[in-house]
Amino acid sequence: MTDGPARDSLFRGPQALAEGERLVDSFRADRTVYWRNTLILVVIFGTLAGAALLAFGNPYPWIGPVAAVLALGLRSAWLASEALAAEWRLTDRRLLGPAGQAIPLGDIADVKPVFGDLVVITRSGERFLMKYLRDGAATRARIEAARGGRA
Structure with a gap:
């Protein structure tokens, strides 16, 4: 028994066209938009993490933005090929x-x-x-x- 679709089924790509069906357009994920969105998340979460560290009296609030760059940057690099294949x-x-x-x-x-x-x-x-x-x-x-x- 499974709780949902098999993992392989989530990444199978678009279905084939039916007989007589005509392709009008296709929309692919854009690399520039992907990295711009990542940068926006890094700025937002880095700022929030630094502010939280300041609020709690941490003497090293710069660690928040550095951690955001590392965490979100590595995550985005790891998932880029999958996200950009959409x-x-x-x-x-x-x-x-x-x-x-x-x-x-x-x-x-x-x-x-x-x-x-x-x-x-x-x-x-x-x-x-x-x-x-x-x-x-x-x-x-x-x-x-x-x-x-x-x-």
Whole structure:
């Protein structure tokens, strides 16, 4: 008995196109956006860690930002190849995700921007996060156009 999908199934890539289905566009994770987001997290958490150390009277508050750089930098370097391999494909029928998601265009209720990323919300309430997009607004417009039959 398992508590969820097998780990291998989470990284299988987008589904193949169905017969007669036409690829409209694809959206890959962007390396620059990935590292910019990492830098933003390092600054935020480094500042918070340094401030916390100051608040607790630690004489070495510089350790907080250094720890944030090391921890988040190493984590991001370790996960970069996986995160940057993510590709979403938009067809004339579906939005296909990097973990095998297949969302029929008619099931998409909304596409909302969240800190430069996009959240695709289905009519049943499921949410899918499209991360590290070079141009989230253009991607959203492309999905909305496909939903409206203007692909």
